[in-house]
Amino acid sequence: MSNGDGAQExxxxxxxxxxxxxxxxxxxxxxxxxxxxxxxxVEPPGGSAAxxxxxxxxxDVHPEKSLFWWSYAANKRxxxxxxxxxxxxxxxxxxxxxxxxxxxxxxxxxMDGLSLGYTGLEAINPELVMVSITPFGSDGPYAxxxxxxxxxxxxxxxxxxxxxxDRPPLRVSIPHFHLHGAAAGAAGAMIAHTHRAITGEGxxxxxxxxxxxxxxxxxxPQSWDLEGxxxxxxxxxxxxxxDSIIRTCWPCKDGYINYVLQGGSSGVAxxxxxxxxxxxxxxxxxxxxxxxxxxxxxxxxxxxxxxxKGVAPLIRFFATHTxxxxxxxxxxxxxxxxxxxxxxxxxxxxxxxxxxxFQQLHHPELDTTVNYPGLFVKDRHGxxxxxxRRPPLIGExxxxxxxxxxxxxxxxxxxxxxxxxI
Amino acid sequence: MNKxxxxxxxxxxxxxxxxxxxxxxxxxxxxxxxxxxESGKRxxxxxxxxxxxDGISGINRSGYFASYNPNKYGITIDMSHxxxxxxxxxxxxxxxxxxxxxxxxxxxxxxxxxxxxxxxNPAIVMYxxxxxxxxxxxxxxxxxxxxxxxxxxxxxxxxxxxxxxVNPYGxxxxxxxxxxxxxxxxxxxxxxxxxxKGLHLDMSQLETSxxxxxxxxxxxxxxxxxQGRKGNRDPGAAPHGAYPCRGxxxxxxxxxxxxxxxxxLLELISPVDWDEDRSQQASTLVGRKTxxxxxxxxxxxxxxxxxxxxxxRTLQDAGVPAGVVNDCRDLFQDPQLTHREHFKxxxxxxxxxxxxDQSEFDLxxxxxxxxxxxxxxxxxxxxxxxxxxxxxxxxxxxxxxxGVLE
Numbered sequence: 096m097s098n099g100d101g102a103q104e105x106x107x108x109x110x111x112x113x114x115x116x117x118x119x120x121x122x123x124x125x126x127x128x129x130x131x132x133x134x135x136x137v138e139p140p141g142g143s144a145a146x147x148x149x150x151x152x153x154x155d156v157h158p159e160k161s162l163f164w165w166s167y168a169a170n171k172r173x174x175x176x177x178x179x180x181x182x183x184x185x186x187x188x189x190x191x192x193x194x195x196x197x198x199x200x201x202x203x204x205x206m207d208g209l210s211l212g213y214t215g216l217e218a219i220n221p222e223l224v225m226v227s228i229t230p231f232g233s234d235g236p237y238a239x240x241x242x243x244x245x246x247x248x249x250x251x252x253x254x255x256x257x258x259x260x261d262r263p264p265l266r267v268s269i270p271h272f273h274l275h276g277a278a279a280g281a282a283g284a285m286i287a288h289t290h291r292a293i294t295g296e297g298x299x300x301x302x303x304x305x306x307x308x309x310x311x312x313x314x315x316p317q318s319w320d321l322e323g324x325x326x327x328x329x330x331x332x333x334x335x336x337x338d339s340i341i342r343t344c345w346p347c348k349d350g351y352i353n354y355v356l357q358g359g360s361s362g363v364a365x366x367x368x369x370x371x372x373x374x375x376x377x378x379x380x381x382x383x384x385x386x387x388x389x390x391x392x393x394x395x396x397x398x399x400x401x402x403x404k405g406v407a408p409l410i411r412f413f414a415t416h417t418x419x420x421x422x423x424x425x426x427x428x429x430x431x432x433x434x435x436x437x438x439x440x441x442x443x444x445x446x447x448x449x450x451x452x453f454q455q456l457h458h459p460e461l462d463t464t465v466n467y468p469g470l471f472v473k474d475r476h477g478x479x480x481x482x483x484r485r486p487p488l489i490g491e492x493x494x495x496x497x498x499x500x501x502x503x504x505x506x507x508x509x510x511x512x513x514x515x516x517i
Numbered sequence: 518m519n520k521x522x523x524x525x526x527x528x529x530x531x532x533x534x535x536x537x538x539x540x541x542x543x544x545x546x547x548x549x550x551x552x553x554x555e556s557g558k559r560x561x562x563x564x565x566x567x568x569x570x571d572g573i574s575g576i577n578r579s580g581y582f583a584s585y586n587p588n589k590y591g592i593t594i595d596m597s598h599x600x601x602x603x604x605x606x607x608x609x610x611x612x613x614x615x616x617x618x619x620x621x622x623x624x625x626x627x628x629x630x631x632x633x634x635x636x637x638n639p640a641i642v643m644y645x646x647x648x649x650x651x652x653x654x655x656x657x658x659x660x661x662x663x664x665x666x667x668x669x670x671x672x673x674x675x676x677x678x679x680x681x682x683v684n685p686y687g688x689x690x691x692x693x694x695x696x697x698x699x700x701x702x703x704x705x706x707x708x709x710x711x712x713x714k715g716l717h718l719d720m721s722q723l724e725t726s727x728x729x730x731x732x733x734x735x736x737x738x739x740x741x742x743x744q745g746r747k748g749n750r751d752p753g754a755a756p757h758g759a760y761p762c763r764g765x766x767x768x769x770x771x772x773x774x775x776x777x778x779x780x781x782l783l784e785l786i787s788p789v790d791w792d793e794d795r796s797q798q799a800s801t802l803v804g805r806k807t808x809x810x811x812x813x814x815x816x817x818x819x820x821x822x823x824x825x826x827x828x829x830r831t832l833q834d835a836g837v838p839a840g841v842v843n844d845c846r847d848l849f850q851d852p853q854l855t856h857r858e859h860f861k862x863x864x865x866x867x868x869x870x871x872x873x874d875q876s877e878f879d880l881x882x883x884x885x886x887x888x889x890x891x892x893x894x895x896x897x898x899x900x901x902x903x904x905x906x907x908x909x910x911x912x913x914x915x916x917x918x919x920g921v922l923e
Contacts, residue, residue, distance in 0.1 A: 106701075106704040106705055106707065106708045106716075107704050107707070109711070122728065125728075126697060126700050127700070130700065130701060130704040131704070148732075148753070149752060150732065150733075150735075150736040150740065150742065150744075152739055152740070153739065153740060154740060162732045162735040162736055162739070163732045165732075165735060166728075166731035166732045166735060167731070213881065226878075231853050231857075232853075232857055232879065234856075235852070235853045235856035235857060236852045236853055236856060237833075237852070237853040238853075240833045240838075241778075241833065241836070241837075241838035242838060242840065243751075243754065243772045243774055243838050244751070244772075245749060245751065245757060245758070245759070245770045245772050245840075246770050246771075246772060246838045246839060246840035247840065248770070249759065249768070249769070249770035249840040249841065249842040249843065250770075250840040250841060250843055250851070250853075251843070252843045252844070252845060252847070252848050253685070253686060254759060254768075254770065254842050255768075255842050255843060255844045255845075256686035256687070256845075257675065257683065257684075257685055257686045258676070258677075258683060259676075259677065259680060259683065262677060262680075263749065263758065263759035263760070263761070263768055264759050264768055264842045265675060265676065265677075265683070265748065265749060265759075266749060267671060267674060267675045267685050268674040268675060268744070268745075268746050268747040268748075268750075269674055269729075269730055269732065269733060269744075270751075271729060274728075274729055275692075275693075275696075275877075276877070278693070278696035278697060278700075279696045279876075279877045279878055280878065281696060281697070281699075281700040282543060282695075282696040282697075282699035282700050282703075282876075282878070283876070283878035283880065284700070285699060285700045285703035285704060285707075286522050286523060286543070286547050286699070286703065286880065286885075287522065287880055287883070288703065288707065289522050289523055289526075289703050289706070289707065290522035290523075290880075290882075290883050292707060292710065293525075296882060298880055298881045298882040298883065299880075299881040299882075300878050300879070300880055300881075301878060301879040301881070302877060302878040303853075303857055303877050303878070304877075305853060305854065306854065306857060306859050306874070306875075306876075306877035307696075307877040309848055309854065309859060309874060309877075310539075310692060310874045310877060311686075311687065311689060311692035311693075312686065312687060312845065312848075313535070313581070313686070313687035313688055313691075313692075314566070314567070314568055314580060314581035314584065315686070315687070315845045316584075316845045316848055316849070316860070316872060316874070317568050317580035317581060317583075317584050317871065317872065318567070318568040318580070318845065319844075319845040319846050319848075319849065320568075320580070320849065320860075320871065320872050321568040321569065321570050321571070321580040321868070321871060322567070322568040322569070322571075322572050322580075324568070325844050325845055325846055326845060327766070328683075328686070330680075330681070330683050331681055331683055331684075333663065333684065333686070333687070335566075335567060336567035336568060337567075337572070339567065343663055343664070343667075343683075343684045344667070344672060344681055344682055344683060344684060346681065351667075351672070351673075351681065351682055352667070353663070353664045353666070353667035353668075353672060353684070354664070355661075355663055355664055359562060359565060359566075362659050363562075366659060396565075396566070396567065425658070426654075426655055426658055429657070429658070429659055430659075431659050431660055431661070431664055432664065433660060433664045433665060433667050433668040434667065434668060435667045435672045435673050435682055436667060436668050436669070436670050436672075436673060437670065437673050437737075437743050438670055438673075438730075438733050438734050438736070438737035438738075438743055438744060439737055439743060440670075441668075441669075441670050441727065441734060441737075442734065442737060442738055444668075445653075445654055445655065446649045446650070446653045446654060446655040446656075446658075446723070447723070447724070449652065449653035449654055450650050450652060450653045450721065450724070452721075452724050452727075453738075465735070465738070465739055466735075466738045466739075467735070468724075468727045468728060468731045468734055468735075469724065470724070471697045471701075471720065471724060471725040471728055472697065472698075472701040472718055472719070472720045472725070473650075473718070473719045473720075474705075474716050474717060474718055474719065475631065475716075475717040475719065479705075479708065479716060480701075480704075
């Protein structure tokens with residue numbers, strides 16, 4: 096499938112992205128690709144190192160079967176290109192001439208060292224928007240430091256607030272540090288694009304993953320600055336201010352659910368009242384909880400006294416119901432309660448099914464069809480963004496790009512291949 | 518000085534709580550004119566949420582609200598008033614973009630669904646985001662980030678394998694959405710500019726957040742495997758964890774992905790009881806994986822009496838990936854965040870100076886900036902309606918006298 100006939104139909108159809116990122120930046124180009132851009136993943140010969148990240152399709156550890164790669168490379172095309180060779184750099188420069196965006200996630204200074212930093216690329220194409228996604232941004236005291244996921248989630252302030260209070264701080268069991276930065280890269284790219292579209296002036300967008308994580312901490316930094324409170328991790332509870340904690344995760348008969356016992360506006364007090372009324376109906380009501388003035392409580396303003404007395408009755412109640420019963424009742428009665436979903440729960444979720452979220456992409460090379468997580472945004476008629484290409488094989492589009500588009504001869508391409516440039 | 522990149526974009530912003538206001542904060546930071554509509558009778562949730570300056574609550578004193586709403590104009594409209602629709606449509610004819618994150622159906626109930634807006638302004642872009650998206654059996658299910666993180670599968674993969682799952686901190690999915698949202702909104706405005714056509718964007722916070730666990734969903738979909746919580750373990754690194762340091766609740770994260778990193782760490786630790794056999798076993802990643810608990814213990818014994826900041830620098834200088842587990846006080850002193858000017862202090866009439874997070878990207882030619890504090894409730898009602906939207910004095914008085922402006 097090409098962008099051919101429908102070229103102007105998707106939001107970003109007119110634009111081309113050169114995506115030089117590895118593991119740490121793939122999501123950025125994926126976001127632009129889903130919005131319709133023509134994203135060309137530029138891989139080193141032999142394929143991106145991100146193809147080595149598991150899990151793998153049918154547990155076959157193979158660079159064309161990495162589910163990490165599939166997740167963040169779908170909708171892209173792939174060419175191979177060796178930046179360490181003069182021929183490779185020359186090809187990249189030729190591609191930069193007609194590109195709108197270039198995204199990279201090399202260590203700071205690497206591209207400059209190849210004369211492919213922003214100054215070098217700007218000279219070739221002044222309209223180019225270049226996005227660099229690095230752990231800490233391109234300069235500063237930590238800029239050259241190593242930051243795999245857990246180091247970044249620690250320095251970003253996330254881990255201190257997550258996990259049980261009697262054990263070490265925790266990360267999520269799937270890397271998120273670079274994903275936050277990569278998604279931010281897409282936002283920054285589009286802000287720079289807006290300026291370029293109007294003025295014709297390109298620029299460099301320099302993303303810090305550490306800052307991206309620090310922005311996920313809700314009001315915790317402000318709590319320190321305004322109230323002098325260092326919020327702590329409290330396991331299944333969440334500390335919302337100095338003297339207020341709320342419980343979020345609860346066991347039930349056959350698993351876990353998430354219900355936040357609190358009051359305040361935005362329907363939260365109403366949700367709490369509804370749950371308490373349901374408990375009354377089943378003769379499991381609690382006088383103390385019923386007497387709390389939920390309507391007057393602010394968001395996250397549940398004093399620890401309420402939590403101390405309120406947790407036990409709720410635990411007793413939830414223990415008498417299955418996850419399915421609780422979830423069904425929460426929809427019917429409009430209670431703020433969701434299951435702690437497993438991956439299978441997500442695949443089976445009725446709302447996702449009703450919205451046709453999961454989308455099938457055919458993998459002819461495997462003679463199979465795979466169910467992919469779908470679009471992160473839709474328009475009313477689902478026409479202006481799309482999931483349209485399975486993730487590319489290594490260098491799958493070399494011919495399309497190098498021969499058909501740049502006009503290299505078969506002889507030249509063969510030389511480039513044999514010399515290790517592509 | 519260069520103009521800000523989003524100058525000229527006019528946003529009528531009905532967003533509230535976290536995900537929406539974080540999205541429009543980016544737009545306002547980079548120069549869009551954002552008029553935020555609030556209710557005076559039912560002030561939005563975050564206006565009543567801690568932290569408050571000096572712990573004293575008040576409708577204009579929440580640091581939570583203030584941090585998400587700098588650079589915006591604040592107006593109040595009584596949306597239940599008979600003339601509210603008339604006023605809002607007037608604002609719609611001014612705007613390029615309308616944003617909202619109410620429960621689906623709310624705007625329609627006010628007669629302000631996308632078709633209503635388009636009748637006034639055919640090229641209008643509307644951005645709607647909700648927990649579970651529009652349509653489907655659960656579109657009206659109430660929720661917010663802390664509970665949605667669980668439906669998005671993130672709670673299930675956060676925690677220790679021998680304990681109950683825990684939530685990733687805060688309203689986590691609220692903070693995943695905004696970057697996708699900004700990219701989508703600006704793509705739609707680009708389409709508007711090129712084609713003169715409008716568009717209604719519909720973002721389900723659940724569907725967006727699933728991109729943060731996509732490899733595990735695919736694993737379940739194609740291999741039938743359920744992935745669970747693994748503490749701080751990582752399949753591609755050992756050792757890999759958070760280790761105690763000197764002081765109360767002080768920790769350092771250390772991860773060795775390569776043999777070189779491990780050898781450098783081992784050299785620094787120089788364990789006295791380290792025999793040839795163990796050395797041999799730990800020389801490969803596969804080997805280290807089999808003795809990971811022993812390694813954790815050895816490293817913790819070594820880190821526990823050390824200052825986390827000094828240790829981090831020592832380890833990084835030796836090429837070992839390491840980072841202090843920053844608490845929220847540390848963030849304000851972190852040399853890198855300070856270098857990047859992560860927190861910008863704004864002077865608020867009731868709160869005084871307070872910090873808001875600047876964007877995590879720097880634009881080399883047209884930087885953004887946070888310039889004005891979050892609005893007091895209704896602070897700009899008169900200014901925005903008259904000076905920005907262009908209501909005449911008589912029109913403004915008529916809405917005011919009728920009680921539309923609360």
